[in-house]
Amino acid sequence: MAAAAESDNGSEVGPTGDSGAFASPVKARERAPESEAGASAATASESSETRVDDGNIQEAESSLREGLSLNYEEARALLGRLEYQRGNVEAALRVFDGIDLQAAIQRFQPSLSEKPSSKRNNKLRSDSSNSGSQHAASLVLEAIYLKAMSLQKLGKAIEAAQQCKSVLDAVESIFQRGIPDVMVEQKLQETVSKSVELLPELWKQAGAYQEALASYRRALLSQWNLDDECCTRIQKRFSVFLLYGGVEASPPSLASQTEGSFVPKNNLEEAILLLMILLKKWYLGKTHWDPSVMEHLTFALSLCGQTSVLAKHFEEVLPGIYPRTERWYSLALCYSAASDDEAALNLLKKSLNKNESPNDINALLLAAKICSSDYYLASEGVEYAKRAIGDDELLDGHLRSVGLHLLGSCLANESKIASSDHQRSLLQAEALKSLGEAFSLDRHNPDLIFDMGVEYAEQRNMQAALKCAKQFIDTTGGSVSKGWRLLSLVLSAQQRYSEAEVVTDAALEETTKWEQGPLLRIRAKLKAAQSLPMEAVEAYRALLALVQAQRKAYGSLKNGTEERDNKVSEFEVWQGLANLYASLSYCRDAEICLQKAKALKTYSATTLHAEGDMHGVREQTQHALAAYLNALSTEVDHVPSKVSIGALLSKQGPKYLPVARSFLSDALRLEPTNRMAWFYLGQVHKHDGRLAEAADCFQAASMLEESDPVESLRPL
């Protein structure tokens, strides 16, 4: 009878006689690598050669039962395992189908779940009857587990999951108080662990995500006596499932949480918790390093902007995992994202040291980027950017364009603090050249177009600036507020005020109320520039109403943060109104506004300067001078005060002309496009009899007059 079963088992075994079939496990193991994939196992089992029909199973089974005094389930379990091991998944399945798990559990239950009265009474466990029934239980449970595996390989995930779940249910009903640590047969424990690990994956494959979620939690929260590696794998997969699964899940039940413990309230929190636990486990040496854990955590924490927390985890990673320059770069990204540019730059400097990775493109670009936001780091940024684009391997157009863009920005910044006119004009030319090259590589990058526009405008090439501003609005669909402002200011510089107003109005249409501040300010200044004082006052009033409403809505007065948030401060509004009234010689109104401004910000160069203007209007020269000097003592480089002092002194007779000249030259060093400074410098030259120089200055002033925007282009 048995011989029939064997020969039917396939030609691979061949006609080698009676023992052939059972000798084949060796062969089967040799074959195992090929048949690892479920698909190949399935095709193997579909072939007629490996077919086992029910008749044969029964024969084989009965012979086993007779010979080994096994019961029905055990015999089937053994046979099925053999088939599975050979890759005959379908055959295995047919064998396993006959096992009645419920009946088997009933039999195991009394002997195994009998709890010893005393915990010390462990000897009972080693009773032969007990270990015998454990062995039997182990066989049957393994069979069900293998059945689940077989079903999975045949693509029947739901049935597989149901089978796998029944293994766990059975184990839970046998061991009602969880699996004891040491008393379980190794094979049984292995089956339990494998099933615990398998179940959520099967539910996932079946698309039953709620069940998957529940079975992950069941795996991690019940006592299965899993080893560290197995538990780690489950935690890892669960965290991934929580992080990316897109399953709406209720958090783990409160019943299982103790007081004072951290209770995750959604998927993301639970995922982050698990990932942090995994890192700690690794840190404590309980599990091997898995790079994916850190990547998942990086993704999760970057999404919610917690890169400073992420930085701590990068710092905790033991040496030898990441090359140190890579770790420094990652840390620099974390700090930079957390607005700690100084820390980021320090790390990048370490990394870019000639003994480390001086040509690391990513580090160079990030360093250049950080430097581009600070005038005093501009020349350093230029170096980094030049090194980045100098790299021959950097043929990638994307990164090359990024490098050139950063180079241009840093050069433009450097030109602002250049010590000579000559150097300044060199840097400015170089800046535009770099930006232009970057643009030729990437014509659709709005940030690049914007920076080019600002640079052209600052160099008073308003025609080119206008083109860039329009192009920026085209590529962003008008969705970025600073683009509208640039366009409006460039038009104002061209003295196309009514067009500038149209742009401002269009921008207001596209902007929500809370963000209209800077646009309303431009509008007020445009009105003032067109000598429409009443409309300008009206515009300022609207701006004031907005600013005050914002203050009410957000509570506190946070001076200083407005600039960053692109909000207008109330101080600025009063100051602007004061300037407007002063220009109309409405001294009392101007003074009232100045008082309001002073109440908001006591020591402000702008306010002190405006006070000086008021005194000037009343021809109180000494008071005016004192106010301007006070302004300079609060802000050493306050250009308007320097210009005003120069202007005032130029009218005080020949004795004061050299001093006036020095103040005005100083102002022009800081702000070469200051029209008034050129004008008064011309006056000084004229009074001194240097007519040719005077003429040059007046010409410069008149040229600039035609290209002065109503407010500064930086910061936009």
Add this chain to the structure above:
Amino acid sequence: TTMSSAAQAIQSPKAAVDSLAAILGRALPESLAAAGDPAAALLHDDGVARAVTGRLRGAGSGAGQDALCGWLYGTFQSGLPALQLAVLRFVPTLAGVYMSRAVSRKPLAGFEAVLLTLYAHAVAQRGSGEAETVTLPNMAKPSVYHEAIKPAAAAPAAKTGKADDPDVAELSPALEPHGSIRATRRGRIVGAVLELYHAKIGLMPLSSKMDFCEFCVAWTGKHRSDDKARIASAESGEEKWRRVPMPWELFQPALRIVGHCLLGPTNSDQLRTQAARASQCLYLRAMETMDARAVLACRSLVRLSQMVEEPIPEPSFAGVEANMAELETMRANILSGKK
């Protein structure tokens, strides 16, 4: 007013199907009319998806009088969760086409009406002024999954008083109500709609996610020329989807969706491939401005896309060998006994 009349008409899945049939006519598969569960068919039927997305992508779609937009609007307004899912299914195409065309400042009142109603739903769901936050775990406290881990010796001194303050991170800022789409709020509104989509993404069919990845690639403007050819040939309309501005409020939800497509449970290699491409493009886009936060998140996705998932352990037959030998002997005995 067109929109509200459509809203009144749709009160049941059957009505939604009838109304869609009136708009799309023969483009719809015939099976739809007879579907036992019309809402599920609207969500899952590939033929329906092709007909609707084809029309959404078509020239001139999304205008104020676009009947299909009216249908999406009305169907979502029905308030029936199953029908709302069927509308969300089209968010990738809706948002994709809308964002691309909005850059060109075309009138898209139809698309905007649908997006605004989805946005209003998100606002109502969240509560006005409520940000979506994440509380980071404090490892010094125990949780269901771990025992308290004592911080390193030096740490407590440095952080006295701060230890009990949990780190609360903002995942999504508060949503202000909007009655129209102003250009400067476009990214936020569409971003919030993508968040709404992401919240239901586990229920979305594969083709919907594929659509999103495709548009995401186009949005970044970072696909190479060979990709462009693919994208162009993939659609009959030949419309070139423009690069769009991607402020963080749009970039972040897009990244979360791509993360799901790449690493969420799926059996589709095609989706994973497409999502890997999208994350590569997002990475390049992030590098363009060197936005550190975006670079970190995208870099991780790209790296994860290149890692091989650990397979589920196979059953081990180690130790079985002994059993086998035993079994074999016994079996031999049986056989010899019989003979």
